[in-house]
Amino acid sequence: MSQRHFATIAARAGIAQDPAHEAVTPPMYLTTTYRLKALGQAGAYDYSRSNNPTRDLLAEALAELEGGAKAIVTNTGMSACVLALQLLTPEDTLVIPHDCYGGSYRLFTNLAERKRSFKLEIVNFQQADWAERIQAAKPAMIWLETPSNPLLQITDIRAVCQLAKQLGSKVVVDNTFLTPVLQQPLALGADIVVHSTTKYINGHSDVVAGALICADQAIGEELKWWANCLGITGAAFDAYLTLRGLRTLLPRMQQHQANTARIAEFLQQQPLVSQVYYPGLAQHPGHAIAKAQQQGFGAMLSFDLAVQPALLQVFLDALHCFTLAQSLGGIESLICHPGSMTHASMSPEAQKTAGIGPTLLRLSVGIEGIEDLLADLAQGFAALDAAIQAASTPTGGAGSAKNQVSAKNSNAEATEVPPQQESSQSFRLNPALTALW
Structure with missing residues (x-):
């Protein structure tokens, strides 16, 4: 976890880091491709679907805000959800809350029922038997949304993460409603945080985008590979606007x-x-x-x-x-x-x-x-x-x-x-x- 204050991390995201001309506000790299010095000598950037300097600045800022090892910026909030699900196999079980966002519910249920991408268990985390239900399901992944959308129900993240650790399950938390300024799920034991950065992180209703932040570097690298493979990384212009919004978060x-x-x-x-x-x-x-x-x-x-x-x-x-x-x-x-x-x-x-x-x-x-x-x-x-x-x-x-x-x-x-x-x-x-x- 960074020692800097949230306001400082957000306000100074990308500031005074321009290696070319020492610009205070970082430039936007709209280029799709980059020159290689020679055969087999690719630099840090070769193609913007894989890596982009503007997108990377946003990812670094979000990772620092959430206290994570690796962040991946995606083209929508739903694609951030899709990205996290790449860790599952058809034999795995995903546990979701009964009252999650309708778009997430649609994604989870249709991938489970129509694509057989994984098995699905829907649990009411507000009921006393939630832990028993999860133990019986033996999930590979537990998905949390707290506060929930739209009834603002609260789930004890730390308690779920403690149980998940015993079961060898990964915990994903949708932190869109609160942002890292008001809640840090990774510090409470979660493995992955997802955001629709369309919402508060951008804050101006003019960008559709998402992000996923991992506590573990290896998992982050695996999901970055999947993001490039699936083609769901975010655009440079969207990252630029989101960085601008982030500074006043x-x-x-x-x-x-x-x-x-x-x-x-x-x-x-x-x-x-x-x-x-x-x-x-x-x-x-x-x-x-x-x-x-x-x-x-x-x-x-x-x-x-x-x-x-x-x-x-x-x-x-x-x-x-x-x-x-x-x-x-x-x-x-x-x-x-x-x-x-x-x-x-x-x-x-x-x-x-x-x-x-x-x-x-x-x-x-x-x-x-x-x-x-x-x-x-x-x-x-x-x-x-x-x-x-x-x-x-x-x-x-x-x-x-x-x-x-x-x-x-x-x-x-x-x-x-x-x-x-x-x-x-x-x-x-x-x-x-x-x-x-």
Whole structure:
């Protein structure tokens, strides 16, 4: 692990290292090929799919930030996942969490079922029997995502790594949500860390790329060989932009987190919100573990609206600072409906098992002024309240949503309702979610 501070590593990535002209900011090497001095005398670089100076600067910075021996920069976050899977054979078993990112879930399940690339075991790491399930599976690799996407569930990385060591299993951790600034899985015993650098590491929503960092040099060299063989290494221009974004990673994450903490508190006070998922809240079931293994709680949070799914668009239409869009981790604030967007590739049964309900919304909180973000969300809830009042029948007793929604009783069971109250009761709790709490 480097002795330099994270801010220094990130800010000075590639700075004052130009061997040609002593440029302070490193130049971008767009060249695809390099001159050989003579037959059989290749230098450090010969072809940019294999090696590129700009890409190497980014890889070195990421390896130092994560405390790893070797980093490989890939052309997407998903290709970083594909790269890690090259360590498996058809006889090996891969364990994945039941609530991982939808794109990862799609990759794992289809490679296992359609290509027979490996055997697959899906484990709920939030249940008490997770260790027994893993021991029975005897996996070659365990894949972790903590905090999870989109419900921000926390897995004890150190505990999983200790068990994996006993079983001879490798542990891969998707660290996209927190970045090395807020969590260092390799220091907790993991073997490999993967990132979608599209997200916070780049931070400006203008590059699609990924990275994989290995604790072991030999494994890193093997995976670098596979990256070149498969042709999934990242482009020089993408690496250049990602390096530029990386230099402001720490101050960006600080502002992201400050805004997110305020928004989490705000959402807890909203009668039309039935559940808030954010590890920074003391009542979050993973709060203690997150506090122990993280250096912050991140800038992602999710919440369930206690309304009928048909009213989701009312809320979304009223927002102006939060943009309805895929992805996360940029300086701008985004809102996402996981069930129909990021996790649409999961079957309804898999979504239900993962706890993804029809009114679940995920926020990627940006670095805008917090008062503007809070006002934007308040505007959304006001629009919902107005829609609910407009839909109320005279016999139902039109009133504020606060009187119509029992949002804080997340363990409430369905009770018999008089006919004259059925209309307002339909907005009280999302029936699809009552079985999940």
